[in-house]
Amino acid sequence: MVAGLGDLDEISADIIESCRNGDRDAFRALYETYKDKVYSIALYFFHGDASAAGDITQQVFLKLIRGIAQFRGESGFSTWLYRLVVNACMDAARRAKPREIAADIPDTRSEPGSQEEDLARRQRAQSVQAALSALPVKFRLPMLLRYFEDLSYEEMARAMGCSIGTVASRLSRGHRMLAQKLESLR
Amino acid sequence: MKDEMSDELKDLPLVKAPDAIWARIEAELDRPSRATRRLRPAFAWAFALAAMAIIGVTVWYGALRSKPGWDVVRADGSKGKIAVGDWLETGPTAKAVLTVGDIGTVEVQPNTRIKLEAAKPGEQRLKLARGDISATVTAPPRLFIVDTPASTAFDLGCAYTMHADEDGNGLLRVTLGWVSLEWAGRESLVPAGASCRTHAKVGPGTPYFENGGEPALELAISESRVRDTLTLWHLLSRVAPVDRQRVFQRMVQLVPLPQSVSADKALQLDPETLKLWREELAWKW
Numbered sequence: 001m002v003a004g005l006g007d008l009d010e011i012s013a014d015i016i017e018s019c020r021n022g023d024r025d026a027f028r029a030l031y032e033t034y035k036d037k038v039y040s041i042a043l044y045f046f047h048g049d050a051s052a053a054g055d056i057t058q059q060v061f062l063k064l065i066r067g068i069a070q071f072r073g074e075s076g077f078s079t080w081l082y083r084l085v086v087n088a089c090m091d092a093a094r095r096a097k098p099r100e101i102a103a104d105i106p107d108t109r110s111e112p113g114s115q116e117e118d119l120a121r122r123q124r125a126q127s128v129q130a131a132l133s134a135l136p137v138k139f140r141l142p143m144l145l146r147y148f149e150d151l152s153y154e155e156m157a158r159a160m161g162c163s164i165g166t167v168a169s170r171l172s173r174g175h176r177m178l179a180q181k182l183e184s185l186r
Numbered sequence: 187m188k189d190e191m192s193d194e195l196k197d198l199p200l201v202k203a204p205d206a207i208w209a210r211i212e213a214e215l216d217r218p219s220r221a222t223r224r225l226r227p228a229f230a231w232a233f234a235l236a237a238m239a240i241i242g243v244t245v246w247y248g249a250l251r252s253k254p255g256w257d258v259v260r261a262d263g264s265k266g267k268i269a270v271g272d273w274l275e276t277g278p279t280a281k282a283v284l285t286v287g288d289i290g291t292v293e294v295q296p297n298t299r300i301k302l303e304a305a306k307p308g309e310q311r312l313k314l315a316r317g318d319i320s321a322t323v324t325a326p327p328r329l330f331i332v333d334t335p336a337s338t339a340f341d342l343g344c345a346y347t348m349h350a351d352e353d354g355n356g357l358l359r360v361t362l363g364w365v366s367l368e369w370a371g372r373e374s375l376v377p378a379g380a381s382c383r384t385h386a387k388v389g390p391g392t393p394y395f396e397n398g399g400e401p402a403l404e405l406a407i408s409e410s411r412v413r414d415t416l417t418l419w420h421l422l423s424r425v426a427p428v429d430r431q432r433v434f435q436r437m438v439q440l441v442p443l444p445q446s447v448s449a450d451k452a453l454q455l456d457p458e459t460l461k462l463w464r465e466e467l468a469w470k471w
Binding site (some may be wrong): 024027028031035036037038040041043050053054057058062063064065066067069070071080083084087088091094101125128129134136137138143147163165166167170174178183 | 203208285308343
């Protein structure tokens with residue numbers, strides 16, 4: 001089955017409660033639920049740099065696990081999680097020197113296709129990755145959040161610390177810029 | 187909306203996180219905290235004796251067992267607790283590490299006096315009367331709070347150091363994330379890599395990036411770089427009206443005014459306009 005983005009269940013309140021009580025299995029369940037999304041956002045944010053994406057993922061989940069006892073559910077869990085992702089990515093981007101864009105991102109979809117289909121899909125993914133990487137940070141990050149987590153505008157605004165109008169405008173402009181860049185790559 | 191986005195992004199695969207990441211997380215979780223590791227040296231005895239001779243960490247333990255509080259590890263390795271309402275004071279060479287609930291640690295530097303004001307799930311709060319602390323906190327925003335004589339620092343998920351003297355002058359340096367410094371309606375948002383002074387009876391000053399130096403107005407305007415729009419944005423509402431136009435001009439010279447921000451409203455210090463502009467500029471900080 002293709003690893004679709006909407007296939008992963010939201011984390012349950014029980015798991016969060018168990019995490020608050022220090023249950024290591026619950027931590028693992030929480031990690032398993034979100035790890036690929038967090039890793040993917042970081043990977044695409046850092047132009048396919050697997051090392052940077054791994055560091056960000058580790059950092060985000062450590063902060064999450066260590067702080068979850070204080071999570072009161074006043075804002076959504078995803079909102080908090082993605083605020084950590086945004087902060088971690090932005091902090092790392094500020095510290096990082098410009099990186100080479102990685103040549104390829106591993107395609108982990110498990111559904112086999114014909115060789116031609118696979119090749120075409122990989123080429124399309126590489127084009128999108130290259131176009132996405134070329135977007136300024138302020139457009140790249142909201143698009144990744146929107147695509148990988150499908151957060152509402154309000155949730156994204158909370159995660160990024162800006163207004164809903166700003167989110168809408170960045171998504172709209174980011175989308176247009178991505179389409180233009182893809183057009184020029186074709 | 188998602189469908190519209192997916193037109194371009196549908197070919198982007200979700201990438202499986204390598205298994206090694208969880209192993210690294212578990213290893214970190216199993217390690218004792220950095221503070222504890224630092225305070226467990228091989229020379230514990232010699233260190234403890236020397237420390238006992240010169241260290242004046244004083245914790246008042248009144249009614250400790252019945253009151254909420256934070257764990258304290260002193261430089262000699264001895265452990266205790268500070269309860270809500272208690273003061274802790276370090277001597278000229280003393281240090282102590284406080285465990286802030288489950289959310290982080292505060293390292294108390296020599297010649298520092300603090301008071302624990304709240305230790306409950308929704309609020310962890312201390313008063314820094316004088317001296318220096320280093321805080322590392324991983325928690326939802328605005329849960330960890332530090333009061334100084336001329337500011338209140340709200341953690342927004344970060345690490346920082348803070349100095350305060352008894353008059354209210356002080357310095358905040360943020361190393362990770364963001365801190366919001368607030369005082370009597372005045373607010374300074376300080377991102378990682380930036381610092382902000384606090385001034386007696388005035389409150390938080392204007393944030394600046396370390397290699398930019400604390401701004402004098404003329405220098406702030408003439409020497410500012412794109413990142414220094416952090417400083418200029420805060421200056422905008424703090425300078426005399428006659429200088430505001432110059433600060434504004436320099437800002438838009440460095441970063442063109444976004445279409446969504448009205449120049450007139452920005453110069454009139456319309457709060458919503460300034461907030462919107464800050465959100466746009468923050469991506470450059």
